[in-house]
Ligand SMILES: [Fe+2]
């Protein structure tokens with residue numbers, strides 16, 4: 406009996422944990438909610454109004470209109486709920502994009518369904534959604550867009566419907582994982598080829614006519630021109646994805662990797678003007694990447710976020726110890742803990758300004774304030790106390806917010822451990838290194854810095870182990886190999 410109770414308790418705990426959002430949901434304003442609601446109403450009207458145009462209008466027509474209207478409306482809301490569940494940090498602009506694409510497809514079905522293959526109508530928007538919002542949202546979007554057809558007269562082959570679902574699902578699944586524009590191009594070539602062959606096998610050879618007419622028109626039911634049109638529309642979609650990225654703040658994998666390029670002007674400046682900070686950043690990237698891999702987070706996101714987390718130090722590099730290189734410490738010269746605290750806070754405020762100027766996506770900019778959270782600037786607070794300055798402790802704390810996601814929390818922990826690990830004796834044992842890491846992480850935990858990050862105890866344990874692994878690697882690199890004068894071979 407006790408076993409059953411403990412199993413039930415465990416199951417209840419696991420279920421409860423699965424209900425906790427990984428990231429704090431973004432708040433959507435009333436006006437945006439109203440816009441989203443109106444677009445959903447428009448989707449429902451476009452999907453169902455044709456049913457009311459039949460004459461004579463009878464009860465069964467009205468009933469099926471109500472049913473279709475409700476079906477489209479509920480479908481749109483399910484789509485919004487799923488997208489928010491998959492990506493709680495989705496902004497209102499991005500939700501508007503998802504529903505607007507659904508509305509656009511419903512409208513184009515009315516205007517073009519008789520002339521253009523459904524493949525070209527549904528697959529390209531699925532590519533945009535999977536790239537920006539993730540595969541699950543794209544799959545739900547594809548299901549809703551494929552099921553609801555506003556034109557009752559348009560009926561297409563069951564096999565074509567099946568091919569449409571398969572191709573759109575492949576695009577949705579792969580689109581969310583694609584890491585470069587080149588892979589996107591490959592997808593836009595191979596999917597139409599796949600569609601061509603599957604249509605040839607399932608629909609028939611008689612519907613295939615290669616360019617034989619004088620004037621080439623895209624006609625529905627012509628397998629070759631359908632697939633060619635699909636390839637062209639997909640290529641155009643890829644061309645427009647960067648525009649969607651900047652208008653709707655989408656963060657695709659390709660964009661993340663582009664931002665992580667160390668030749669980007671801001672990162673180049675960091676390496677030239679604040680070399681110490683740049684080195685610190687690279688080491689943090691290694692720590693954070695390893696920890697994120699261990700707990701199954703978004704590695705590309707944290708790598709890019711880590712790269713930009715301290716760009717604010719560019720406003721006054723010499724005020725940060727890693728860039729001082731044995732020269733005079735300006736903090737000692739001014740000897741004013743309050744001013745020093747202001748300079749430290751400024752690296753967050755200025756970082757956010759750099760992020761705005763360089764149009765960094767919000768998810769990356771979040772790393773700038775959240776890696777410091779509301780941590781206490783202990784050294785300067787202590788100095789203020791020594792000088793008998795009567796000052797509120799909060800004045801010596803960063804303004805926050807505390808980390809709102811697992812990734813920003815990992816970065817905060819990596820930031821805290823980096824200096825300690827770097828300063829550690831080369832002969833220190835693994836146990837000593839783990840103790841140092843645990844002490845730093847524990848101090849952040851009891852300070853409440855990890856409260857909104859949803860990191861579980863198990864994940865924190867894994868993070869400690871991964872930091873230890875990175876430290877072992879660093880120690881290995883620092884060990885000098887014995888060389889002899891005569892030994893010139895390697
Ligand atoms: Fe920082």
Ligand SMILES: [Fe+2]
Pocket residue numbers: 685714715820
């Ligand atoms: Fe840092």
